[in-house]
Amino acid sequence: MIAARRSRTVRVRLAVVLACAVVVVAGCGGSTDSGSASLATDDESIGAPLQFDSSGTGPGSLVSATDMPLLDRRVTSLASLSARVQYRSTSGIDDSESTVSGSVFVPSGAAPEGGWPVVAFGHGTTGVLGECGPSLDPTLLGVSVVVTALLRIGYAVTVPDYQGLGIPGGTDPTHPYLDATTEGMNLIDSVRAARRLSSMVSNRWVGFGISQGGQAVWAANVLARSYGSDLSLKGTASVSPIADLRPLADSAADESLSEDQYGSIQWLLLALKHENPGLDLDDFRRGVVTSKWDILSQCSPQYAQERTIAVKAITPDDLRPASDSATATLREYFAKRSVPEVRASAPMLVQYGDKDVLARPEWTTGAIARACRIGDNIEADLQSGKGHADVDSSTALSWLRSRFEDGPTRSTCGSVAR
DSSP: HHHHHHHHHHHHHHHHHHHHHHHHHHHHHHHHOOOSSSOOOOOOGGGBBOOOOOOOOOOTTTEEEOOOSSSSHHTTTTTTEEEEEEEEETTTTOEEEEEEEEEEEEESSSOOOOOOEEEEEEOOOOOSGGGGGGSSSSSSTTTHHHHHHHHHHHEEEEEEEEEEEOOTTOOOOSSTTTTTTHHHHHHHHHHHHHHHHHTTTEEEEEEEEEEEHHHHHHHHHHHHHHHHHTTTEEEEEEEEEOOOOHHHHHHHHOOOOOOOHHHHHHHHHHHHHOOTTTTTTGGGHHHHHHHHHHTTTTTTGGHHHHHHHHHHHOGGGGGGGSSSHHHHHHHHHHHSOOOOOOOOOOEEEEEETTTTTSSSSHHHHHHHHHHHHOOOOEEEETTTTTOOSSOOOOOHHHHOOOOEEEETOOOOGSSOOO
């Protein structure tokens, strides 16, 4: 009895730690800051090569694996393996093969029968430039707190940087920011990469993500049936997800964008211009957004204060599309980047706040309603008085554990307006 109580106490404490970590990590979801840690910009932070299964090609196959000599010691004290990896994935923009970087962590000790179950963690916004990847930072841009909590429970963890991030010294906007399909495939392939790296990693996995990462794990759930059929997805938990981008175009047109959305729109435009060289940015920007474009594009902490000042100086007119045609173009681009409206393969938990000014609650509620209509199993948790970065995600841990235990689910789709 005493041991059981102690076990429950440990789980409760871990849930609190994880909830606090989510608040820290979600703090960059509004795209106004890229984190407080120092980003690596050279190869000195990338350690010695590790042995891995280099056979085969295609999604999830490994290109490289190295140790992480500067990694947060809270992680290394609990992990038998901590690796920065590069693996093959697929672009959601043009279906081409891509190479994605990220991190893989395997707990210490004897693995359970079937191997360590995997939590693929989708991080919040860090930027759109090559240098903005979490795997380049000793704390994974704050995500190391989450990784520590999950390792302590007994989960292997993957943290994909997402396509285009994690390139030391990279200065081009190679990350297809908020493209849900790309992120979802990157997340699925991170689990495949972990299994290539360690034979102790199971094919059973869940997705857990915040803000942009909430979008990523939702998309991974939708894509898993077709793209990740060799793996066993048990469920996904999305906190403050950015599921539907289309309303952002209309908010830009009617000048109702929030300050948090200013930064997101600018980074979206930066990514769209890279993907579509013929796009005329002046149809979507003017004023401060034009004059401070280079500063607004940065993710490095050395530019954080200057970028914050620039964001605060933006006026609604600075991001208003120049015409109805420009608004329609933006809406079309954003529709392609939203979570695909295809039936998901596993249960979902979606937690969000009714005071969210980045991913507005009515946008998320609408996305949930559409998913319910096509038969998804969703437990929606709309929290009163919560914004984008302070949603209470303490119940997500027990929900994810229940998925691994094949526990019952509680769909709220019956109460969602259809």
